[in-house]
Amino acid sequence: xxxxxxxxxxxxxxxxxxxxxxxxxxxxxxxxxxxxxxxxxxxxxxxxxxxxxxxxxxxxxxxxxxxx
Amino acid sequence: xxxxxxxxxxxxxxxxxxxxxxxxxxxxxxxxxxxxxxxxxxxxxxxxxxxxxxxxxxxxxxxxxxxxxxxxxxxxxxxxxxxxxxxxxxxxxxxxxxxxxxxxxxxxxxxxxxxxxxxxxxxxxxxxxxxxxxxxx
Numbered sequence: 001x002x003x004x005x006x007x008x009x010x011x012x013x014x015x016x017x018x019x020x021x022x023x024x025x026x027x028x029x030x031x032x033x034x035x036x037x038x039x040x041x042x043x044x045x046x047x048x049x050x051x052x053x054x055x056x057x058x059x060x061x062x063x064x065x066x067x068x
Numbered sequence: 069x070x071x072x073x074x075x076x077x078x079x080x081x082x083x084x085x086x087x088x089x090x091x092x093x094x095x096x097x098x099x100x101x102x103x104x105x106x107x108x109x110x111x112x113x114x115x116x117x118x119x120x121x122x123x124x125x126x127x128x129x130x131x132x133x134x135x136x137x138x139x140x141x142x143x144x145x146x147x148x149x150x151x152x153x154x155x156x157x158x159x160x161x162x163x164x165x166x167x168x169x170x171x172x173x174x175x176x177x178x179x180x181x182x183x184x185x186x187x188x189x190x191x192x193x194x195x196x197x198x199x200x201x202x203x204x205x
Contacts, residue, residue: 025137026083032139041138 003060006034008052023047086131093123152194159187 009019009030016034020027023044032038040048049056097120104113128135163184169176 024134025139029137029139038139038142044138 001039001060002036002063003033005030005048005059008059009034012052019048019051022051083133083135086127086133086135090124090127090135093120093127096120097124155187155190159184159191163188 005019009016014022016027016030020030023030024047025044029038029040029044033040045056045060049059052059097117100116100120101113104110104116162180166176166181166184
């Protein structure tokens with residue numbers, strides 16, 4: 001799954017640690033999501049969308065091949 | 069989640085602190101256990117070990133922060149699945165070969181037999197949990 005979390009976070013002037021603390025996960029988890037190495041649970045995706053006051057699909061989109 | 073952000077600013081350091089405390093408990097327990105065995109006090113060694121393990125569990129369950137998040141659990145699930153795959157392959161390939169080896173005059177070491185029985189028991193347990201979870205979830 002692709003996402004624009006890194007851009008959103010940078011736009012908001014937050015560090016990975018700030019975002020991790022806000023949604024109660026580790027910084028490594030935010031890092032892994034940003035690098036497309038981990039797809040978050042639906043619950044965490046909602047938390048992230050809620051944090052940036054947008055819809056989940058505004059942050060996440062299916063991978064280029066549509067397989068993920 | 070902005071309120072969460074404000075109150076959770078020091079969460080990572082807290083999380084790290086709890087994790088160090090957990091691993092510290094384990095380290096103390098193992099060191100205490102080995103030391104107890106060295107001075108020939110096996111009961112005291114066991115008591116220290118169990119107390120340390122209880123400390124580990126207590127911190128894990130009682131901490132105010134999420135020590136392991138969903139990614140940790142996802143990684144653990146993946147690792148467990150791979151472990152089961154490796155163990156299963158060993159069991160499938162080696163298990164049925166034992167009678168043939170015995171017939172050929174080779175007796176496998178007790179350790180190997182014990183490991184295979186252990187693997188088989190693990191798969192039995194896995195199957196039981198799978199069935200149980202399908203029935204109750």
